[in-house]
Amino acid sequence: MTNLPQNEANDPFVDFSDVALRYGDENGTLALSGVDLSIKKGQFAAIVGPSGCGKSSFMKLATGLCPATEGSIRVAGAPVTGPLKITGMAFQNPTLLPWRDTLRNVMLPLEIVQPHRSRLRAEYAKYVAQAKTILATVGLAGFEDKHPWMLSGGMQQRVSLCRSLIHEPQLLMLDEPFAALDAFTREELWSVLQDLWLEKQFTCILVTHDLREAAYLADVIFVMSARPGRVISTHRVDIPRPRTIESTFDPAFVEIVQKIRAEIAQVRKESKAPARPAAQEQVQ
Amino acid sequence: MKAKHRKLAEKLAPWVVIAGLFTIWQAAIFIFNPRPFILPSPALVYQSFIDYRDPIMAHALFTLTNTLIGFGLGILVGAMLGIFIGSSRLIYAGFYPLLIGINSVPKAAVVPLLVIWLGIGQPPAIATAFLLSFFPIAVNVAAGLATVEPELEDVLRSLGASKLDVLTKVSLPRSLPYFFASLKVAVTLAFVGAVISETLASNDGIGYLMLQAASQFRTSLMFAGLLVIAAMGIGTYLICAFIEVRMTGWATRKQTQVTGGG
Numbered sequence: 369m370t371n372l373p374q375n376e377a378n379d380p381f382v383d384f385s386d387v388a389l390r391y392g393d394e395n396g397t398l399a400l401s402g403v404d405l406s407i408k409k410g411q412f413a414a415i416v417g418p419s420g421c422g423k424s425s426f427m428k429l430a431t432g433l434c435p436a437t438e439g440s441i442r443v444a445g446a447p448v449t450g451p452l453k454i455t456g457m458a459f460q461n462p463t464l465l466p467w468r469d470t471l472r473n474v475m476l477p478l479e480i481v482q483p484h485r486s487r488l489r490a491e492y493a494k495y496v497a498q499a500k501t502i503l504a505t506v507g508l509a510g511f512e513d514k515h516p517w518m519l520s521g522g523m524q525q526r527v528s529l530c531r532s533l534i535h536e537p538q539l540l541m542l543d544e545p546f547a548a549l550d551a552f553t554r555e556e557l558w559s560v561l562q563d564l565w566l567e568k569q570f571t572c573i574l575v576t577h578d579l580r581e582a583a584y585l586a587d588v589i590f591v592m593s594a595r596p597g598r599v600i601s602t603h604r605v606d607i608p609r610p611r612t613i614e615s616t617f618d619p620a621f622v623e624i625v626q627k628i629r630a631e632i633a634q635v636r637k638e639s640k641a642p643a644r645p646a647a648q649e650q651v652q
Numbered sequence: 653m654k655a656k657h658r659k660l661a662e663k664l665a666p667w668v669v670i671a672g673l674f675t676i677w678q679a680a681i682f683i684f685n686p687r688p689f690i691l692p693s694p695a696l697v698y699q700s701f702i703d704y705r706d707p708i709m710a711h712a713l714f715t716l717t718n719t720l721i722g723f724g725l726g727i728l729v730g731a732m733l734g735i736f737i738g739s740s741r742l743i744y745a746g747f748y749p750l751l752i753g754i755n756s757v758p759k760a761a762v763v764p765l766l767v768i769w770l771g772i773g774q775p776p777a778i779a780t781a782f783l784l785s786f787f788p789i790a791v792n793v794a795a796g797l798a799t800v801e802p803e804l805e806d807v808l809r810s811l812g813a814s815k816l817d818v819l820t821k822v823s824l825p826r827s828l829p830y831f832f833a834s835l836k837v838a839v840t841l842a843f844v845g846a847v848i849s850e851t852l853a854s855n856d857g858i859g860y861l862m863l864q865a866a867s868q869f870r871t872s873l874m875f876a877g878l879l880v881i882a883a884m885g886i887g888t889y890l891i892c893a894f895i896e897v898r899m900t901g902w903a904t905r906k907q908t909q910v911t912g913g914g
Binding site for chain 1: 801803804806807808809810811812813817821822825828900902903
């Protein structure tokens with residue numbers, strides 16, 4: 369159902385054109401301003417930037433949870449007017465339902481998204497098998513009947529990932545999904561997420577503070593300025609897949625991370641200076 | 653072994669406290685020796701209870717019936733009202749002051765009005781029990797609905813969930829612990845309401861019994877009535893607490909984990 373005609377495959381799947389977002393009335397906080405970016409179908413994009421640069425606002429715009437104040441947003445070839453139904457989301461907080469066991473937490477989207485919703489009752493066994501398969505993929509076979517509080521933080525985050533993918537969304541939005549985890553678990557989940565992405569080929573947007581995470585996972589990295597956020601540079605990551613922890617010691621990898629780190633340091637310095645000079649565009 | 657001892661101690665503690673209270677009471681009688689119509693001894697109260705157990709039980713049953721019917725109505729109306737005012741911020745803002753106002757009116761002052769509308773005996777007792785018990789239920793359910801994490805709502809909305817979906821999949825289950833916690837408070841308040849009304853306008857019930865006993869200075873009988881109400885209050889409280897743990901064990905998991913889970 370997600371197969372686009374060949375000639376559309378190169379069109380942007382997510383397209384922001386001169387988008388601004390202001391919270392509240394005209395005097396409200398300007399979170400984003402002049403955001404231009406496009407992401408191709410099946411691409412893995414990462415958005416990095418200093419804290420408070422409006423990364424989470426960007427998520428809300430792309431999923432249609434929040435309307436843009438200015439500019440146009442198109443996803444899958446159509447303008448975004450309300451909450452999109454083709455997305456999956458995962459956050460820093462796993463937001464699992466504590467009264468449901470792992471399996472039923474993962475199956476939550478199936479109870480809401482069509483066409484699964486009307487088929488769920490008739491083909492329950494098939495959907496259970498599907499949920500068990502994806503849980504096994506992230507290494508959680510045998511934990512189906514455990515409740516969230518019985519799982520570690522990393523395991524909960526895996527469940528959250530499974531839940532965001534069970535209905536096979538075309539667009540996966542991740543808002544710092546691994547930020548609350550310890551370094552070892554985080555690196556392990558990078559690999560889990562990469563495997564899922566390689567297997568299912570969805571378009572993915574990852575919002576993160578972690579530059580190594582962005583470089584490990586993404587095909588393209590957008591660097592945002594301090595508030596009001598806009599895209600100040602775009603980096604392609606051409607390190608071959610599947611990437612491993614060894615890839616993170618690759619000189620090309622280190623170079624990208626260093627470059628982005630320098631850019632963000634520059635942005636932070638500028639945003640602290642009293643009179644703010646115009647940030648130079650350095651699109652690569 | 654140690655954990656086992658602690659569990660046993662936890663179970664015995666309430667009985668020890670109650671037994672201690674009666675011991676102090678009896679000791680005070682020995683030391684100060686008040687006249688029995690001022691403060692009867694526990695033995696005398698027990699004697700009254702045995703002597704009048706049939707009328708006491710009949711009146712207690714009447715009170716219990718009124719309490720439970722009023723409480724049942726309170727659950728029904730309280731839960732629906734809670735969902736109604738908890739479902740939207742505007743409704744919440746609009747109705748909350750009115751609810752506070754209604755709850756602030758002393759219910760004893762409303763009983764005469766209820767008598768004019770409903771007659772005496774059972775109907776005003778049920779109505780008063782209801783009036784006292786619906787409020788904590790409504791407020792708790794509304795609070796439960798209002799504390800749903802916004803991110804969880806985002807997850808559902810980004811899937812295209814309707815308001816009804818969010819309510820049934822997230823908000824209502826989320827507010828169940830609040831609901832069951834409020835039942836424990838509400839059921840004891842329902843007893844208060846039923847007894848107040850019976851004291852003012854009834855020819856049956858523990859409240860009536862107390863009034864009659866007071867008019868004849870049979871203080872030990874009054875105490876017997878009080879103790880029966882207290883016992884029924886504890887009994888219904890325990891039933892509500894048991895249902896709470898059964899239905900929403902996930903919210904009180906620390907307790908159930910320590911006691912070995914249910």
